[in-house]
Amino acid sequence: ETGVTQTPRHLVMGMTNKKSLKCEQHLGHNAMYWYKQSAKKPLELMFVYNFKEQTENNSVPSRFSPECPNSSHLFLHLHTLQPEDSALYLCASSQAGLAGAYNEQFFGPGTRLTVL
Amino acid sequence: DAKTTQPTSMDCAEGRAANLPCNHSTISGNEYVYWYRQIHSQGPQYIIHGLKNNETNEMASLIITEDRKSSTLILPHATLRDTAVYYCIVRGNTNAGGTSYGKLTFGQGTILTVHP
Numbered sequence: 133e134t135g136v137t138q139t140p141r142h143l144v145m146g147m148t149n150k151k152s153l154k155c156e157q158h159l160g161h162n163a164m165y166w167y168k169q170s171a172k173k174p175l176e177l178m179f180v181y182n183f184k185e186q187t188e189n190n191s192v193p194s195r196f197s198p199e200c201p202n203s204s205h206l207f208l209h210l211h212t213l214q215p216e217d218s219a220l221y222l223c224a225s226s227q228a229g230l231a232g233a234y235n236e237q238f239f240g241p242g243t244r245l246t247v248l
Numbered sequence: 249d250a251k252t253t254q255p256t257s258m259d260c261a262e263g264r265a266a267n268l269p270c271n272h273s274t275i276s277g278n279e280y281v282y283w284y285r286q287i288h289s290q291g292p293q294y295i296i297h298g299l300k301n302n303e304t305n306e307m308a309s310l311i312i313t314e315d316r317k318s319s320t321l322i323l324p325h326a327t328l329r330d331t332a333v334y335y336c337i338v339r340g341n342t343n344a345g346g347t348s349y350g351k352l353t354f355g356q357g358t359i360l361t362v363h364p
Contacts, residue, residue, distance in 0.1 A: 134291070175292070175354040188351065222291050237352060239291030 135159040136240035138223050144246045145213065153208040153243045155223030163228040164206040165237065166198060169220040181206060182228050213247045220244055252336045257359040260330075266323040268358050270336030273317040279340045281312060282352070283321045285332040292335065292354075295321065326362045333357040 136157045145151050157164065166178040180188035181200040195217075197209040206223055220242045226235040253271040260266040272281065283295040296303055296310045298319070303310045309322040323330055335357040 134293070136291075174356055175352075177351065177353070180351065220289075224291070236294045236297070237292075239293070242289075242291050244289075 134238045134240065136223060136225055136238050138221075138240040138243050140243060141241065142244045142246075144248065145210070146248050147213060147215070149213075150209070150211040152210065153221055153223075153245075155206040155208075155240055157204055157206075157223075157225040157238070157240075159225060159227075159238060161225040161227045161238070162203045163226045163235065164200060164203070165224040165226075166206065166208055167222040167224065167239075169222060169242070170216075171219070175222065179208075210245075213245075215247050218245055218247045252338055252355055254334075254336050254355065254358045256356065257361070260323075260326045260360060260362050262328060262362055262364050263325055266326040266330065266360060266362070268321040268323075268334050268336075268360065269318065270321070271318045272336070272338045275316050275338050276340070279338050281310065281316075281319050282337045282339065283308070283310065284335045284337065284352070284354075285330075286335070286357070287329075287332040295334075326360075328362050328364070331360060331362045333359050 139154045143151060162183050164181045167175045168178050169175045177190050178192045179198045184200050184203055195212050199207040222242045223240045224237040226237045280297050280299050282297040284292040285295055286292045296305055296308050298310045298312050300312055300316055310319060312319045335354050337352050
């Protein structure tokens with residue numbers, strides 16, 4: 133257990149569905165991240181939230197919509213996805229500190245998403 | 249962030265030391281070397297990090313060459329549960345609004361297989 137939980141662990145959805153992935157961290161961190169891991173590709177950073185403010189958006193299509201209501205929770209809202217969006221979606225958190233501080237990231241177990 | 253080069257795969261006998269190399273010849277002075285690993289179907293797990301001195305913790309040792317252009321992760325007594333993909337990542341800290349958070353860029357990593 134890393135202190136980062138993700139639900140659901142598995143999700144199958146059609147291309148017209150709307151669903152949400154949830155991440156919760158119990159570590160008191162203030163930075164949270166969404167990563168995508170497609171088959172046989174490296175993990176790709178999607179979004180970063182630092183003190184609830186989105187500070188990174190790595191050219192992610194608008195069909196992925198993140199939400200960070202507080203520093204412990206992070207959501208990824210999904211709508212009109214494509215089959216190529218099928219992947220493992222990983223959430224992570226870290227403690228953002230003063231400039232130059234070290235920030236180990238703690239990852240959740242991921243949500244395995246299949247888009248039909 | 250500097251790029252890293254790792255062998256695609258390595259084998260190790262159980263109980264022996266596993267030495268995983270990483271080249272990072274373009275590393276800059278303020279960039280750290282991080283190692284994470286990902287066991288099948290789980291989220292990545294932090295192992296160790298260093299700047300220029302050798303580091304050791306309960307999981308592994310990190311040896312960084314004097315010119316910092318390469319490093320080696322050492323698992324002193326590999327077990328079957330150490331079979332995983334090992335990622336060497338070089339990065340500095342990203343600063344936003346006076347605070348610092350981590351931004352990890354994952355490569356393909358090294359698939360380490362520990363066999364009986």
